Amino acid sequence: MKRTARARWSFVLLRGADKTVRQFQFSKRSVVAAPAAAVLAVSGCIAGVQLKSQLKINHLEDQLSEQSSQLSQNTAKKEEAIAALQREINRLSNQSKELAAKANDLQALETKLQQFIEKYGALTSSADPAGALGKSSADLKVKALSASSDGDGYTASPSPEMKLMAALANGSSLDLEALNEMVDAMEQTMAHSFRLAQQRQAELDAIPSGWPTTSRTMTSGFGYRKDPFTGKAIFHAGIDIAGESGDPVFSAANGEVIESGYSSSEGNYVVVDHGNGLCSVYMHLKQIEAREGETVVRGEKIGLLGSTGRSTGPHLHFQIMQSDKAVNPLPYLKLAK
Incomplete structure (x- = not known):
C-alpha cells in the first residue's frame, strides 16, 4: 500500500506467487469515510438490537403488569371467599346456639307436659259416671287427658318428629337448617299440645268432683225420700253430708260465685258456676265466706x-245443677282421687 501525490491511497492485493497482483486506489475521503460508515452500521445494529430488546422488555412489563393485576384480583377473590366462609361459620355457630x-x-316444655300428665293422668282411669252425667260433662271426662279422634289430643310417647330429630342428631352429615326447621315445628307442636x-x-278443674267437706259420711242420697218434717215422699235434689257445726265447706271445683245469701228453706247458701252449664250449690251453712262475683278454686x-x-x-x-236441672252428685264425686 502506498500513498500517491494526489492524496490517494493504493491497496495492493498479493494472492500468491502465481497469482496476479491486484491494486486498488482510494481517495483519502473514502478511506476516512469507510470506518465511519462501519461505525454507523455497527451503531445501527446496536440501536436495532436495543430497540428490539426494549420492545421485548415493554412486552414483558405489560405481561408482568397483567399478571400482577390478575394476581391482585385472585387475591381479592380469595380474601372475599375467606370472608364469606367466615361469615358462614359465624352463621352456623349462631344457628347452633339458637x-x-x-x-x-x-x-x-316437655317437663311441664310430663308434670301435667303425672298430676292429672290418673283421672282418666277413675270410675266412669256415664249414664248419670249430662252429655257435656261426659264429653269433658272422656276428652280429658286423652287423644281425640280429630287429632287435637296429646300423648307422652315420642312423636315421629322427635325420632327424626334424634336420627339427624346422631348422623354424620347433620344439616343444621333442616334440624332448625324441625325444632321450630316441634316447638309449635309442643306449644300447641301444652x-x-x-x-x-x-x-277438669271446672268439674265439681272435689268433696265439699272433710267428712264423707252421707246421711241422705239423691232422689225420692221421706220428708223429715212432713213424712211424705219428696224429691231430694242433692245429697246430705254429715259433719260438725263449724266444719269447713270447700268449693268442689274452680268457678265463680254467682249467688250467695239466705232463705228460710235453704238457710245460708252459696252457688258456684263452673261453666259448661254446671253449677254446685251448698246449703244450710253456718257462715258464708265467699261473696257473689268472687272467683274460687x-x-x-x-x-x-x-x-x-x-x-x-x-x-x-250439696247439689249439682246441669243446665238448670238437678243431677246426682255422686258420679262426679267418684272422680275424686
Whole structure:
C-alpha cells in the first residue's frame, strides 16, 4: 500500500506467487469515510438490537403488569371467599346456639307436659259416671287427658318428629337448617299440645268432683225420700253430708260465685258456676265466706257447715245443677282421687 501525490491511497492485493497482483486506489475521503460508515452500521445494529430488546422488555412489563393485576384480583377473590366462609361459620355457630336454646325450651316444655300428665293422668282411669252425667260433662271426662279422634289430643310417647330429630342428631352429615326447621315445628307442636293440656286442665278443674267437706259420711242420697218434717215422699235434689257445726265447706271445683245469701228453706247458701252449664250449690251453712262475683278454686273454703234454714241438724246439702236441672252428685264425686 502506498500513498500517491494526489492524496490517494493504493491497496495492493498479493494472492500468491502465481497469482496476479491486484491494486486498488482510494481517495483519502473514502478511506476516512469507510470506518465511519462501519461505525454507523455497527451503531445501527446496536440501536436495532436495543430497540428490539426494549420492545421485548415493554412486552414483558405489560405481561408482568397483567399478571400482577390478575394476581391482585385472585387475591381479592380469595380474601372475599375467606370472608364469606367466615361469615358462614359465624352463621352456623349462631344457628347452633339458637338450636341449643330451642332445645332447652323444648326440654322445659316437655317437663311441664310430663308434670301435667303425672298430676292429672290418673283421672282418666277413675270410675266412669256415664249414664248419670249430662252429655257435656261426659264429653269433658272422656276428652280429658286423652287423644281425640280429630287429632287435637296429646300423648307422652315420642312423636315421629322427635325420632327424626334424634336420627339427624346422631348422623354424620347433620344439616343444621333442616334440624332448625324441625325444632321450630316441634316447638309449635309442643306449644300447641301444652296449650291444649292447659285447656284440658281447666276443663277438669271446672268439674265439681272435689268433696265439699272433710267428712264423707252421707246421711241422705239423691232422689225420692221421706220428708223429715212432713213424712211424705219428696224429691231430694242433692245429697246430705254429715259433719260438725263449724266444719269447713270447700268449693268442689274452680268457678265463680254467682249467688250467695239466705232463705228460710235453704238457710245460708252459696252457688258456684263452673261453666259448661254446671253449677254446685251448698246449703244450710253456718257462715258464708265467699261473696257473689268472687272467683274460687277447687278446695277453697267458701263457708262453714251448719244447720240454718229448714234443717234437722248440722249437715251440708250439696247439689249439682246441669243446665238448670238437678243431677246426682255422686258420679262426679267418684272422680275424686
